[in-house]
Amino acid sequence: MRKKIMLWIMILTMISITGCKNNEDEIDKEIILTETNKGEYAYVIPYEATDTRNYHGTYQSRHDIIEIGSGLERYSKAYFNPDDYYALEGKIITRDILLTLVARESETNAQGLNPSKGSSFKTGNGNDEVVDAVIVTDVFELDFIEKDNQDLTVDGITLAMIVNKRQTVNINGITKEYTLSDDRLWEFASNAGRKLESYLRTFEQVADKPIYILIYSTASSDETLAGQYIGGGYFEGRSGQFDRFDEKWVLIPTSEASAIDSDTYNKFLNMKRAITAFLPESVNIIAEAKYVNNEAEIMKIKIRLQGKTYAEVRALTQYTVQLIRDFNDQIHIIVTIDSNDEIIAIIERQSNSEDISTTYIN
Helix, strand or coil: CHHHHHHHHHHHHHHHHHHHHHHHHHHHCCEECCCCCCCCCEEEECCCCCCCHHHHHHHCCHHHHHHHHHHHHHHHCCCCCCCCEEEECCCCCCHHHHHHHCCECCCCCCCCCECCCCCEEECCCCCCEEECCCCEEEEEEEEEEECCCCCCCCCEEEEEEEECCEEEEEECCEEEEEECCHHHHHHHHHHHHHHHHHHHCCCHHHCCCCEEEEEEECCCCCCCCCCEEEEEEEEECCECCEEECCEEEEEECCHHHHHHCHHHHHHHHHHHHHHHHHCCCCEEEEEEEEEECCEEEEEEEEEEECCCCHHHHHHHHHHHHHHHCCCCCCCEEEEEEEECCEEEEEEEECCCCCCEEEEECC
8 A cells, every 4th residue: 555655656756847848938938929810920938028008108198098909910911021021129229219200300319200300390270380399109019920930030020100290389388389381291200200200211120121011090089099100011021111191080970971981971870869868868979980081990999878678789789780770891890889888899890891790798
């Protein structure tokens, strides 16, 4: 009996030692996550939080944070195919580097992307000028590694340079606001982008790697909306140039939405009337749509109600599914239904698809 007990102790000890060693080996290795949806980037873990994250979180709104990040991925796919690259962030630009970039250009800070102290900046609107304008406010980074790269060194990089169209100046206690024209903002931002690309070439990690620089303006027609990407430039070797984009988020229903896309605007009004008449109590429904080249790309619809029973919430959800079939099938539509301040259903229809998925959150 004693021999059997001693044998089991030895076996368990060996298993324990072997198990610990395997765990240690696994911890030392980088792990590649699998994308949750086809066409997504797979990310490298352990995920290392960058030391720029607090700066981003402090100076960008939650609307812009999401739009900046999703845009970084979306635009990067044209040059860094998710089938060929893994993604991670923050391998090049540290907090100290970021702070020098968003600072003013000076004799001691040649890489500063903002106008030098005391200089006047023409807004492009009449004779208006701004002294000490701060236009570049942040730089986001997304890095790419080729899937056959065993060293996990950076093989390409996409940056989002954040620019501020609206300038606030305080002179002798009096605050005055200025707005840069679209052309003036683009002129400055594209020049700053070229300067940023030249500076990045001084870093050994990306000296000869492709660099994609996007320009994102935080200005929007409504404070509840995200801003938009206004352009980008892909640089490989000594070649590359910046091109302007045409995209914006628009609230529906508004006069701006009606002017851009009367068809989607009217269909939304029809949907709103139908849902409002569905229940005896008030229902709030509003939408925001993203337009690219004046074509609706995605529409997010939010429905808020004071549901009294589970059945009426279910019925409203099913009714909503029928109503969104009326919209142009090229629009990616996401509907969230909120009952008594809790999201109880999410409806989604991908672009160019007739399939509509519904998720109930009980």
